[in-house]
Amino acid sequence: MNKSFHAFQLVKDQIADLDLQLLKRKLRITSSPCDTKSLVDQRQLQAFCSNDYLGLANHPQIAEALALGAQKYGVGSGASHLISGHSIAHELLEKRLANFEAKYIPDARALFFSTGYLANITAITGLTRLGPNGQASIYSAKLNHASLIDGVRLASSQTSATVTLFEHTQLSSLIDALKKDHRPLKIIVTDGVFSMDGDLAPVKDLLAIAEKFDALLLVDDAHGFGVLGKKGHGILEQEGIYSDRIIYVGTLGKAAGVSGAFICAQDSFIEWLIQKGRPYIYSTATPPAIAHALLRSLEIIESGQGKQRRTQLHKLIDIWQTEMHFSQWGKIASCTPIQPLILGSNANALLAAKLLDEAGYWIPTIRPPTVPQGSARLRITFSANHSEDDVRALIQTLQAIEKIVIGKTV
Ligand SMILES: Cc1ncc(COP(=O)(O)O)c(C=O)c1O
Numbered sequence: 560m561n562k563s564f565h566a567f568q569l570v571k572d573q574i575a576d577l578d579l580q581l582l583k584r585k586l587r588i589t590s591s592p593c594d595t596k597s598l599v600d601q602r603q604l605q606a607f608c609s610n611d612y613l614g615l616a617n618h619p620q621i622a623e624a625l626a627l628g629a630q631k632y633g634v635g636s637g638a639s640h641l642i643s644g645h646s647i648a649h650e651l652l653e654k655r656l657a658n659f660e661a662k663y664i665p666d667a668r669a670l671f672f673s674t675g676y677l678a679n680i681t682a683i684t685g686l687t688r689l690g691p692n693g694q695a696s697i698y699s700a701k702l703n704h705a706s707l708i709d710g711v712r713l714a715s716s717q718t719s720a721t722v723t724l725f726e727h728t729q730l731s732s733l734i735d736a737l738k739k740d741h742r743p744l745k746i747i748v749t750d751g752v753f754s755m756d757g758d759l760a761p762v763k764d765l766l767a768i769a770e771k772f773d774a775l776l777l778v779d780d781a782h783g784f785g786v787l788g789k790k791g792h793g794i795l796e797q798e799g800i801y802s803d804r805i806i807y808v809g810t811l812g813k814a815a816g817v818s819g820a821f822i823c824a825q826d827s828f829i830e831w832l833i834q835k836g837r838p839y840i841y842s843t844a845t846p847p848a849i850a851h852a853l854l855r856s857l858e859i860i861e862s863g864q865g866k867q868r869r870t871q872l873h874k875l876i877d878i879w880q881t882e883m884h885f886s887q888w889g890k891i892a893s894c895t896p897i898q899p900l901i902l903g904s905n906a907n908a909l910l911a912a913k914l915l916d917e918a919g920y921w922i923p924t925i926r927p928p929t930v931p932q933g934s935a936r937l938r939i940t941f942s943a944n945h946s947e948d949d950v951r952a953l954i955q956t957l958q959a960i961e962k963i964v965i966g967k968t969v
Contacts, residue, residue: 581905582926592617595944597921604921607939607953612786612896613860613868614944615816621855625817628851636844641833644844652850653821655857656809660823663795665803668829670836673845675781675810675820676706677838682777682806682822683710683748684717685836690744693718698736698774700727700749700760705929707748707779727753727760730768737772745772746806751780751794752787755930755938757893759783762798769804777806782897785814791860791869815856818849868943872896875941878950885961896941899925900957901934907964908935914960920953 577583591598593616597606615621628648636644649671656669672678687695699711701724715722721742725733727749737745747769749760762778769776780793788796793809795801803825811819822832832839859865879898883890888900902908908924915922915937926935941950 581909587921587923595942595949599921604916604919605949605953606921607941607945608922609942610782610813610940611816611942611944612782612814612872612940613791613816613865614942615814615856615859615868618816618856618859620859621816621852624855625848625852628848629846632847632851634846634848636846638844639840639842640844641840646844646847646850648847648850648854649844652853652857655854656821657823659792659857659861660795660807660809663792663800663802664805664807664823664825665801666826667823668826669821669823670829670832670839671845671850672820672822672839673818673842675779675808675812676709677842678808678810678820678822679704679706679779680710680713681832681836681838682808683707683746684714684838685832686746686775686777686806686828687714687718687720687744688835689831690718690720690742693720694742695720695744695746696740696742697722698733698745698747699724700753701725702727702753702756703748703750704754704779704781707750707777711748730761730764734768737768737774740772745769745774746777747774748777749779750782751778752782752895752897754782754897755925755936756891756899757782757895757897758891759794759894762794762800766800766802766804770802774804775806776802776804777808779808781808781810781813781820782895784809784811785860785865786869786872786896789866791865811853811856815853815860817853817856819845819853871943872941874947875943875945875950878947879939879941879954882951883954883957885958887965888957888961898939898941899936900939901936902964903933903935904968905935907968908937910967911937911960911964914963915956918956918960920956 587599589597589599593609593611638644653669653671657667661667697711697720714720723736765776783794785791787794807823809821811817905926912924922937925938
């Protein structure tokens, strides 16, 4: 048996094992723009699954800005930001993003990234390196997104940083651990909106703790930026936060409807990440046309139109929270467009998703390791482009599906 054959056998076995555990994931191909109605594998489905919360992913003015950006700047940046890839479109976007968060972070500066995954990895590994002789402590919320988890893992493998996990709903263990911590650099890391549950991090309490124990507080507001706060500035606006200890990460491929992400923090932290943030330094800059399109998206988010879209979204969330009643399935009290239905076993979640598909809906299952064992779920998300009738029709369909799934559960 040659080596490559052995690897081939291993991969076949591992994939078969995933299938057996009902954990194999499947790609579905869309051939229409991202919107509430999608052409999926050649069938038109009503989608309640994207993170396009404000319904901007298919906005004609943003699409036009992207085309204009390509005419103006071409299609590629050609190099990393520090070599030659940093265009005026990136610079203008970063200024605009810093302006978005300036009321909540003194002396705010922003740095644009191609993805939130990369922004999180850069922020955590870069900031951890500030610890003298690699000495730092990282406190990470247990249900944080994979990109934060991976950032923490990478940071601790590159330095002698220690890692402590904490429950975001119960902060006493975090406080107890910090009381005993004499390391020179401490970083608390949390999702702003928890991506698979939809609930909010207690950022005010976390900030008070960060201040008391002289820590930085990194808030990944991937699902709050554009959605939370009157102007859509995100969780810092909604919670009335103002602090130079905050390292804020917002993503731009969700509510902003395009692609990319940014870190916003007090100017010196951003300067440090430009100097030492390896994924930032060693990666080709996003096409400037994307930055150009994002400038239009940010204008919309802050405008009356953005406000109307947030109002619509909150109307839909209210309808869901007040009118959705199931006989057994539980509802999470979420005030965000992420409204999961936790069904427990992978089999139940897959059956519910299949029945939804047959009824013309697209709501995929979320299974471990994305969520804890035994908490497989449907992750239902709303967009401002959904109507109130869309949400009511979904509730009725789900109520019928619940009966079938419960009837088949042994
Ligand atoms: C909480 C959170 N942070 C970061 C990311 C990564 O952002 P991006 O998709 O831009 O890489 C995601 C993506 O789903 C997320 O949910």
